[in-house]
Amino acid sequence: MDFSKSKIKYLIIHEIGNKLRDEKVFLSDNLQPLDNHLEKVLLNYFLKPFLIKEEIFNLSHSSDISLNEIYSYSKEVFQQSDESTFIQASQNMAKHLYEYSLHPRIVSGELIIVQISGVIWQNNTIDLIGIFKSETKDSFLKLLKKQDIITIKDDTGINVSKLDKGCLIFNTGEGVGYSVLNIDNHNQATDYWTNKFLNLSPVNNNIHKTKEILKICKSFSEDVLSTDYDTDSEFTFKNNYINYFEDSHSYNLDTFVNKVFENDEIKGEFLNYQKSNEGSFDFNMSDEFELSQKNIKKEKKKIKSTIKLDTNLELKVLLDKDNGTKNIEKGFDESKGMYFYKIYFNEEIK
Secondary structure: OEOOOOEEEEEEEEEEOOHHHOOOEEOOOOOOOOOHHHHHHHHHHHHHHHHHOOOOEEEOOOOOHHHOHHHHHHHHHHHHOOHHHHHHHHHHHHHHHHHOOOOOOOOOEEEEEEEEEEEEEOOEEEEEEEEEEOOOOEEEEEEEEOOOOEEEEEEEEOOOOOOOEEEEEEOOOHHHOOEEEEEEOOOOOOOOHHHHHHOEEEOOOHHHHHHHHHHHHHHHHHHHHHHHOOHHHHHHHHHHHHHHHHHOOEEOHHHHHHHHOOOHHHHHHHHHHHHHOHHHOOOOOOOOEEOOHHHHHHHHHHOOOEEEEOOOEEEEOOOOOOOOOOOEEEEEEOOOOEEEEEEOOOOOOO
């Protein structure tokens, strides 16, 4: 995305309270005036966080896309492209968000809705609608210069380097719910922005498929290997599947299962697990696609690799592309009646 020549066409700010706490919604009737400096600051605040977002979504509905409120209001704005339509549609979006602001952890905040023109995205120059909600306020200091003194004053406001929640709706792909980029930095606490207010579904591209196969591997490890098999089997699987993804340009089912699984029993368990949980994953195991290395690197950092022992010891095992868990050997000492780990190494690293 290139927004170096973009312009803010319309911008309006509403305030959304928590409906559960009987907080109100304040709807503005007029647009926010802008000067060149403020416009530049806001364009960076609105668009820069999305430069690293890869996964694309569509606005969706279970029966008819026209019943998705945000889709309908966005369509009006794109088709009419006048001030009064934009203001009315933004107010309807604010009311729609208010209806879903029912979780006790949802905090009141400003809802900023903007239409931006001249954005270059996927080699096309198009308009977009941005919807942003601020949920946190930061403290900052203001310096006031008078004739004979500079004074300091504390204040609170929105940090333009942090975006709490926001989405960009591009004026492309109208028939499938437009193309959407989304950020929700507080989705662990509440789940109303992405799934209820916007009702997004991921575009089934290579990035989404990579995330889904990683999700299947993680769930299989947690649901099956960690409960029915020993730690060695679980670590070997984690190491093998991460190595496969890191070393491969693309995914193929036959290559995957032959390289990842050294044990035919566990291989069968994995295929049966995937088949019995097809409804939980938006992915067909027989698909072939290019792997997203960025998502693989993120997943590798999340993998837990600690063996906790009942003798107040913990072993931290780092996934290693070359050696993996081959430098750890598990055994049983009959004289002590206890299991043991034997660790091989060349020298200690200080």
